[in-house]
Amino acid sequence: MAKLHTPHPDLPPPANATGVxxxxxxxxxxxxxxxxxxxxxxxxxxxxxxxxLNWALFNATWTGETREACQTNGGACWVFIQVHFDQFMYGxxxxxxxxRVNSAALLLILGAAPLFAGRVPSKLKVRLGLGLLVIYPVxxxxxxKGGLFGLPAVDTRRWGGLLLTLVIAGAGxxxxxxxxxxxxxxxxxxxxxxxxxxxxxxxxxxxxxxxTVLFMSSVMLPLFLPEGMNFxxxxxxxIGVALFQAAYMAEVVxxxxxxxxxxxxxxxxxxxxxxxKIMALIVLPQALKLVIxxxxxxxxxxFKDTSLVLIIGLFDLMNIVHNATTNxxxxxxxxxGYVFAAAVYWLFCFSMSRYSQNLEKxxxxxxxx
Amino acid sequence: xxxQAASLPPKPPFWNDPHIRAIVFQAVALIAAIAFGWRxxxxxxxxxxxxxxxxxxxxxxxxxGFDIIQTLIPYSAASSYGQVFWVALLNTLLVSALGxxxxxxxxxxxxxxxxSKNWLIAKLALIYIEIFxxxxxxxxxxxxxxxxxxxxxxxxxxxxxxxxxxLNIRGLYLPAPHFQPGSGWVLAALGIAIILxxxxxxxxxQRQMATGQSFPVxxxxxxxxxxxxxxxxxxxxxxxxxxxxxxxxFNFQGGLVIIPEMASLLLALSIYTAAFIAEIVRAGIQAVxxxxxxxxxxxxxxxxxxxRLIILPQALRVIIPPLTNQYLNLTKNxxxxxxxxxxxxxxxxxxTVLNQTGQAIECIAITMAVYLTISLLISLxxxxxxxxxxxxxx
Numbered sequence: 001m002a003k004l005h006t007p008h009p010d011l012p013p014p015a016n017a018t019g020v021x022x023x024x025x026x027x028x029x030x031x032x033x034x035x036x037x038x039x040x041x042x043x044x045x046x047x048x049x050x051x052x053l054n055w056a057l058f059n060a061t062w063t064g065e066t067r068e069a070c071q072t073n074g075g076a077c078w079v080f081i082q083v084h085f086d087q088f089m090y091g092x093x094x095x096x097x098x099x100r101v102n103s104a105a106l107l108l109i110l111g112a113a114p115l116f117a118g119r120v121p122s123k124l125k126v127r128l129g130l131g132l133l134v135i136y137p138v139x140x141x142x143x144x145k146g147g148l149f150g151l152p153a154v155d156t157r158r159w160g161g162l163l164l165t166l167v168i169a170g171a172g173x174x175x176x177x178x179x180x181x182x183x184x185x186x187x188x189x190x191x192x193x194x195x196x197x198x199x200x201x202x203x204x205x206x207x208x209x210x211x212t213v214l215f216m217s218s219v220m221l222p223l224f225l226p227e228g229m230n231f232x233x234x235x236x237x238x239i240g241v242a243l244f245q246a247a248y249m250a251e252v253v254x255x256x257x258x259x260x261x262x263x264x265x266x267x268x269x270x271x272x273x274x275x276x277k278i279m280a281l282i283v284l285p286q287a288l289k290l291v292i293x294x295x296x297x298x299x300x301x302x303f304k305d306t307s308l309v310l311i312i313g314l315f316d317l318m319n320i321v322h323n324a325t326t327n328x329x330x331x332x333x334x335x336x337g338y339v340f341a342a343a344v345y346w347l348f349c350f351s352m353s354r355y356s357q358n359l360e361k362x363x364x365x366x367x368x369x
Numbered sequence: 370x371x372x373q374a375a376s377l378p379p380k381p382p383f384w385n386d387p388h389i390r391a392i393v394f395q396a397v398a399l400i401a402a403i404a405f406g407w408r409x410x411x412x413x414x415x416x417x418x419x420x421x422x423x424x425x426x427x428x429x430x431x432x433x434g435f436d437i438i439q440t441l442i443p444y445s446a447a448s449s450y451g452q453v454f455w456v457a458l459l460n461t462l463l464v465s466a467l468g469x470x471x472x473x474x475x476x477x478x479x480x481x482x483x484x485s486k487n488w489l490i491a492k493l494a495l496i497y498i499e500i501f502x503x504x505x506x507x508x509x510x511x512x513x514x515x516x517x518x519x520x521x522x523x524x525x526x527x528x529x530x531x532x533x534x535x536l537n538i539r540g541l542y543l544p545a546p547h548f549q550p551g552s553g554w555v556l557a558a559l560g561i562a563i564i565l566x567x568x569x570x571x572x573x574x575q576r577q578m579a580t581g582q583s584f585p586v587x588x589x590x591x592x593x594x595x596x597x598x599x600x601x602x603x604x605x606x607x608x609x610x611x612x613x614x615x616x617x618x619f620n621f622q623g624g625l626v627i628i629p630e631m632a633s634l635l636l637a638l639s640i641y642t643a644a645f646i647a648e649i650v651r652a653g654i655q656a657v658x659x660x661x662x663x664x665x666x667x668x669x670x671x672x673x674x675x676x677r678l679i680i681l682p683q684a685l686r687v688i689i690p691p692l693t694n695q696y697l698n699l700t701k702n703x704x705x706x707x708x709x710x711x712x713x714x715x716x717x718x719x720x721t722v723l724n725q726t727g728q729a730i731e732c733i734a735i736t737m738a739v740y741l742t743i744s745l746l747i748s749l750x751x752x753x754x755x756x757x758x759x760x761x762x763x
Contacts, residue, residue, distance in 0.1 A: 027488035034487050041489040193395035197402055207744035208737045209701035215719055216737075219729040223416045224409045304505040311708060318508055325515065335516040342504045342512070349503035 056339075067330055080333040081340045084324045088340070091160015091315050097152065101163055104140045111136060137174055140167075156234040160315035162344065164234075168241060168306045168316065173299055175242035180249025181288075185279060187250065188257050198250070205247035210305050213240045218312040237309050245302050252294040256287035296356035300349050307345070317341055413730065428726045429454070435721060437712045439628055450722050457717035458739060464634055464713065465700040471639035472699060473692075476646025483651045494647065501644040507705050509641055513633035514709045521629075524620050533613055535621060541632055542614035545625040551608035558601035565597070566590040630711035634703065642699045646692060653688035654680070686758045693751040700743055714739060 012018075016025055028038045059075025062082075070077035081088070090098055111132050114120045144167070147153035159167065186198035205213070217240035222230060231239075260283050268278040288295075307318035315323065321341040325334040383389050417424055429451040436446050441459045444452055482494035501509070519538065522528065527537040535542040573584040602608070614624030657680050665675040707716040714736055723732040 027486070030486065037485065037487045037490050041487070041493055044493070191391050191395045193399050197398060204741070207741040209704040209715070209740060211704045211707060211715055212719060212733060212737050212740065215715070216733050219723065220733055223413050223729065226412050226415070300503075304503075307505040307507045308705070310507065318505065318511075322511060322515075334520075335512075338508060338512045338516055342508055345505055345508065346500070346503045350499065353503065 067333075070333075076336050076339075077333050078336065080324075080330055080336050083330075084321075084337075087324065088161050088317060088320055090163050091320055092158040093154060093160065093163065094158065097146070097154055100143045100146070100151065104143045107139065108132075108136065133174055133177075137171065140170075156232050159234065161320045162317045164309075164314060165303075165306050165317040167234075168238060168309060168314075169299075169303045171238050172241040172245050172302050172306070175238075176245035176249045176298075176302070177295070179242065179246035181253050181284065183246060183250035184253035184257055187254055202247045202250050205244050206251070210241070210244050210308055211311055213244050214308060214312050216240065233312065234314060237312060237314060241302070241305070241309075245298065245305075248298050248301070249295065252291050252298055253287065255294065256289075256291035257283065259290050260287050293356045293360045296352055296359070300352050300356075303348055303352070304345065317344060422727050422729075424728065424730070426731060428722075428728055428731070433722070433725075435725070437717060438710075439631060439712055450726070453722055454714075454718055454735065457712060457714045460711070460717070461700075461703055461706075461713040461739075464631060464638070464706065464711070465703045467635055468638040468642065468699050468703065469696050471635065472642035472646055472695070475639060475643035477650055479643060479647035480650025480654070483647055484654060498644045498647050501640055502648075504641075506637060506641045506702055507708060509637040510633055510705055510709060513636045514629065518629040518633050524616065527616070527621075535614055535616075537621075538629070539620065539626070540629050541627040542621045543625045543627065544611040544613045545623070547610045547612050549608035549610060551605040554605055555598050555602045555608070559594075559598045562594050562597040565593055569593070628711075630706070630709050633709060634706050634711050638699055638702060641702075642695055645695050645698075649688055649691045649695065653684040656687045657683045682758075689754060689758070690751060693747055693754075697744055697747050700747075701740060704740075 013022075016022060029035050055075050057075075061070045061075065061077050061079055064070065064079040065083070067077070067079070069079050086095075086098075090101055093101060111128065114128055115125055115132075142148055143151070144159065144163075145154060145156070183198050183202055186194050187202065189195050189198070214237060217236045218233070221236050221239075225231075264282055264286070265278060268282040273281065306316055309316050310319040310322065313319075318341060321337045324330065325337040430449050432447055433450050433453050434446050437444060437453070437456055439460060440456045441463060442452075442456060444456050479494045479497055482490050483498065485491045485494070521536060521538045524535075524537045524539060527535040527542075529535055533544050569590060570586055573586045577583055612623050614621040614626070661679050661683065662675055665679040666672075670678065703713060704715040706713040707720055710716060719732050719736040723729055726732070
């Protein structure tokens, strides 16, 4: 009788190679060096994490009205933030008019939400995006500044806090993107005079720190203007920020333009399109799509750089928090103030960078390995 | 002939000729730029004469009349504005150079940790990068300055670090080295050791080319560099004397003091830039494909040699250009010193001197010119390096 060969059933993997123990062995304890590193990391966490959590959460004071509420326990005094919260958000914007800021914010959120939804047709998205880029700033400006449609005027000196930070960042972005595209096109132009003008402009702005640009806009711009003509301080800062970021944006866009094969230009020219039509219909849509991550990175840098307007005495989020920490009634809470400001900035920058990484993944469908 | 010419399409009118158009465009752009520049110049002249502000660079030789809290070269309130410029420039260069060193060290460590096989270490590095990259540098500087270093105790209650260094609200006091006569010989010995190392490297390379035998160059050079100066140091009777800071009255005397402005600026600059450098290092190492490592192993190179001869040279080619960019950013970011009063170029020169003399244009122009020069120098160096390491394609 032929013996039928029946193979043993497969053995299960050894217990220490699967599940949690396996994962720990592989990722934390695979070699002596690895074990040392794990111990070191655990020690680091042990030293830093418990005091940090105790300070920020467990021993912190959350409720109260005055600084006396914070005398009892050694943790953070979040009352300081609570008391100043409105100031941190709106600056010195009159309390009765703050609904205008809120409605502008609501409008922005409502307008931008469909851009992030998957189901909305892309044509609508493009139109909505253009609307946000072109029409929204006008609406927001009218709402903030007032003086029209029966809204009482609010001087820009009273704008502050997160509102001012977002105004500077938003205005800087909407101005820097088109300017940057024009500069990039100019730098790639065949005409030597245009090209060298653009190169000089870009390299000049990129070579100096933003702080000197802001200094220049606050002390030198008044000297450049004819007698009697003067801008307000915010506008001067905005011009400085926009020109500075436009130079950086130009380099990002140039990268995209260089990545478009020459055949695209030639094919478009062979179809009889002129320069502006080639650029607007064929080249820029492809180039801009390629550099979206770079553009978002520039936006993040711009957002962080808005804190520099403190130097010329504008009360953006950074400055208003700093100002509150020097308030004699609330001395000694600078750590809480800076941690709060850092958390706000971090939230904005981190979500932007996550969004850019997401886009990068989605847009890289063509040549992904 | 005539028939052919007639069959050609008619010549376009001159306003549709691309060449003529290009010339017209450029002429218009140039004229506009020049007119704009001229208008600004004209306005400025008007404003300056109206406000009674002097122009020109004569102010550089007049006496400054203010003190600076950190000077690397001799300076007093009686010194000229020109001297202020040099003091401020040196302060900027000092904090940038130190920042670059610390940021590079920290950045490389974190970047390698980010790629570690150890999950915990990799995640810690990731958290570090994500936190410090996304918080404005100015906020970090303020945090270190106002929340940490301004909250230090007064000199009498200083935190003592081993009895030789002291930390208080006035800064960090360290022992200062004092060189006695004879330390020149130690320096000379160091020079000789460096020359010996260069010769050793050359000889080792020639021998390897000729015979294939390798020589432990790194270990031998380190030994040479350490032993020769140390031997001379010992022979000369240790010509080095440490001066320790001492509490006298209300403050510390002697020693080397790092002012809190400098310390907080340096801390924030290094920590912030290190987060960016770490990402650059990670990307550079990941850019070298794994096939390179496998090929190198199959040729019989060990892991140390693979790292040194195969991976590092290729990773550095990717790392160096963005790294230089970060160095440039760090140098430009050091201008944030103005916000906490560290006497750098922007704070001392474009700030105090400008306020005292009112010569905004000259001060800002000089400051911008300095930063532009530094930027251009660094990019020139980077371009030169890029040409050196560029792939030579056949």
